[in-house]
Amino acid sequence: MRDLPNLTENFLGHAIAALNTEDFAGLFFQWLTRCFEIDNTTMLAYFQNRAPQLLFSHAHEPRVHDRIVSDYLTGAYLLDPFHALHIERAPAGVYRMRDIAPDQFTRNEYHAVYYQETTLCDELAYVGCPAPGVSVHVCLGRDASSGRAFSARDMERALRIAPIACALIERQWSGLRSTGDFRDSDVSAALRRRIMSDHAIALTERQAEIALLVLKGHSSGSIAMRLGISPQTVKVFRKQLYRKCAISSQAELFSLMMPLLSTLEF
Known part of the structure; x- marks a missing residue:
């Protein structure tokens, strides 16, 4: 054959x-x-x-x-x-x-x-x-x-x-190794520290959490479902976040946050 x-x-x-x-x-x-x-x-x-x-x-x-x-x-x-x-x-x-x-x-x-x-x-x-x-x-x-x-x-x-x-x-790839635990909360916490040290902007834990979810592409409704809060509450947090950062759009949020992502320490 x-x-x-x-x-x-x-x-x-x-x-x-x-x-x-x-x-x-x-x-x-x-x-x-x-x-x-x-x-x-x-x-x-x-x-x-x-x-x-x-x-x-x-x-x-x-x-x-x-x-x-x-x-x-x-x-x-x-x-x-x-x-x-x-x-x-x-x-x-x-x-x-x-x-x-x-x-x-x-x-x-x-x-x-x-x-x-x-x-x-x-x-x-x-x-x-x-x-x-x-x-x-x-x-x-x-x-x-x-x-x-x-x-x-x-x-x-x-x-x-x-x-x-x-x-x-x-x-x-069974020989690869990793240690510790890692969650979205670790990223948002590191983002809070970095934006405070680099821009003197003091975000709350919830504001940083919502900032990260917005950057990932979640709508207010999607964020509300993930966090177990109402869409209206998410909108309030977003307004507070934008006001603190002196911005008015997702594009400006991305421009502010993106350079910080490469410098985060977990």
């Missing part, structure tokens, strides 16, 4: 054989591209006690990763919906950006200033939890190269192979 070198199973076999070597990530991506059409990948490890680690990346469109080191890894990741999965300790599986993003994500400044510039038009991620306090996200995207979102058939295939993909992720 004639061997068919492009069979998906062959690429899976190569990836399995490369486990615990530097060749794994590239071969893993090659297997995934045989399962469904993908324009790019970004493989990241998130930790409790430090910034994310870029494990592997590949894209034909250079804008996808143009600012990942200068912007994303230095602080913008704190506003990313996939990082929110890490904080919330989401179980292993496949997640699509449009399903996990806050309700106003595509209208917030992080999306306009950073995410939109990557040209990504759709993205999903296989999430594995290889060690306590560590999650590895293998993000797979569609960008300006194709300009097409993942189809229902693509998502069906992505879900079908999720148990294999997540198991491989957890085996490959």
Whole structure:
């Protein structure tokens, strides 16, 4: 029987054989591209006690990763919906950006200033939890190269192979380590300290918490549901926040807060 070198199973076999070597990530991506059409990948490890680690990346469109080191890894990741999965300790599986993003994500400044510039038009991620306090996200995207979102058939295939993909992720990166605990409250507390030291603005705990959620792309209604307060109360806190910061828009809030994210100490 004639061997068919492009069979998906062959690429899976190569990836399995490369486990615990530097060749794994590239071969893993090659297997995934045989399962469904993908324009790019970004493989990241998130930790409790430090910034994310870029494990592997590949894209034909250079804008996808143009600012990942200068912007994303230095602080913008704190506003990313996939990082929110890490904080919330989401179980292993496949997640699509449009399903996990806050309700106003595509209208917030992080999306306009950073995410939109990557040209990504759709993205999903296989999430594995290889060690306590560590999650590895293998993000797979569609960008300006194709300009097409993942189809229902693509998502069906992505879900079908999720148990294999997540198991491989957890085996490959089982040696990663993290310590401590990390929550959104740690970010908002660090933001309070930094904005006080840099701008002499004294925010309350609740004001800083709401500032962070606004920056992530949550509407007042979404914030109210997360915090267990009324939308009207959220609006009052937002007005107080804007008044203290001498600003009048989300864009100004982003301009004020974004430079601080890269300097936070947890």
